[in-house]
Amino acid sequence: MTCRENHLRCLMVMLLVLLFCAKSESAPLSVQEWIAQKSEWKKLIVSEKSVTIEGRVSMFSRDQFRLSKCQLLFRSESGRPFKRSKRKHFNVLVTGYLKNHQGKPEFQVTRMYLVPSDLDEFYSRRNRILKSKPEKWFALSKWAKNRAMFYGDKSLRKEATKAWVNGVKIEKSLLKKGDANGLFELANKFKNAKQEDSLQMEYKHTGYRYLWEERKKKKDHQKFLALLAENFPGCKTPLEKPEIKLSNSYTATPIKTYQSGSDESRQIMHRLFYREILLPILIAEVKDDPRIGYEIAKKIDQQIPEEKKLAEQLREKELAYRMEHIQTASRKQLLNLKQKYLERKQPQQAEFVVQKWLAAREVSLRKEGASGLRRSARLYIELKNDKKKGVQLLLEAFKINKKTKGVAEELTKLGYHYYKNKWLTTEEFKHRKIDPIQLAMQSGTPIPGMTREQVEKTLGAPTSKYRMLSSNAIIEIWVFGENNETRITVHFSQPDRQTNSAKVIKVIQIQPH
Structure with missing residues (x-):
């Protein structure tokens, strides 16, 4: 059936409905509405009031039929056969009245007309709707949905949904x-x-x-x-x-x-x-603030891991910024930066940033003199394990001020020995030239070559002194000890007229008698 034929058929049905309504003095009822009035059926049987019903035929024979979802039998009042549709399932519009038949209600059909199916009716109504009226689409959807739910009609339900959606689409367009x-x-x-x-x-x-x-x-x-x-x-x-x-x-x-x-x-x-x-x-x-590149990169890794490349760029940006401003960084900031390079498997960069920071700190601490040099030395040793540079700075500090607190102690801890106004390494100290006079003084034994001062430091003040003159020198004898004990005599020789040049020429130990 073409759309035009379907439209004409629907117009005919509308005329029939109007005709039925005029003759039956009431609007057609759907099967759903008819069943809902079941409590009124007894009154209708008594009054034999004319009623018009529209519905789907579920069982059909020559002069009787049943409507879908309704157990009531519809029978031809005159006994004449009904006109049958070529379709297996079809809709009808019937007028008649209720009466008792063998103790059961039965609908006596006075008129019956074939009407369009629900889908045909839906299409007809749809074609008459103005495209810009969403409320009309919602009304059509509601009608079709109710019918579909009552009859369990999936196809009609689908069309009801389309009508509803179309109504919403029109609302959107507005x-x-x-x-x-x-x-x-x-x-x-x-x-x-x-x-x-x-x-x-x-x-x-x-x-x-x-x-x-x-x-x-x-x-x-x-x-x-x-x-x-x-x-x-x-x-x-x-x-x-x-x-x-x-x-x-x-x-x-x-x-x-x-x-x-x-x-x-x-x-x-x-x-x-x-x-x-x-x-x-x-x-x-x-x-x-480029200093928070790592912090933001971590957030990106957690919340937008797809942006790994960007997160890495932010880390590099922070590293570059901190490297550029390393001279003014704190020790903690330096160590954090060093650790970041190590985590990235860049040990050379880690060492470079430490060296750059230490160099800047050295320049700054030099202005504080010996104490600043000592602090700089400790930083080189602690942060870089550079003992050579540390010792160099400590020796420089000692040279500036020997009394600077901690310098001598630091050098001693590093294995240095202060000997003859000079700091020696342990190895140098072991192989230093040993002075026999110094050894003799340490052992308390006077030996030739000592001066008067060295002898006094070794043995103390003499018990007695004697002096003699020779042709070219002055001989001086110092005696240590009393007559009743072992005595030591130390003989000095001083060239004539050379003051304070006397030196020991021999030492004699005298045993008591």
């Missing part, structure tokens, strides 16, 4: 561009009606895109991210692969790309939308 709240209301209609999730998500997405355009210049982005997480599944799930083509398309035309996307691609676009907002928030912090 919204002004940028009306986020209007789109949210439409999306909620789908949710409440448990209808097409695809369009619900499309309207919701478009609404949030509009809302983002309004809010992007404000500072409540975290609240907006929370809304996205609540409304768009998958937005916090990292992408397993780059999705470059889809990402480029979505960035250029997000609303259009989402409208044409599949459920799977939309999940990816949820993530792209969320990432579009989150990433600039994190990057903005680094722009203001």
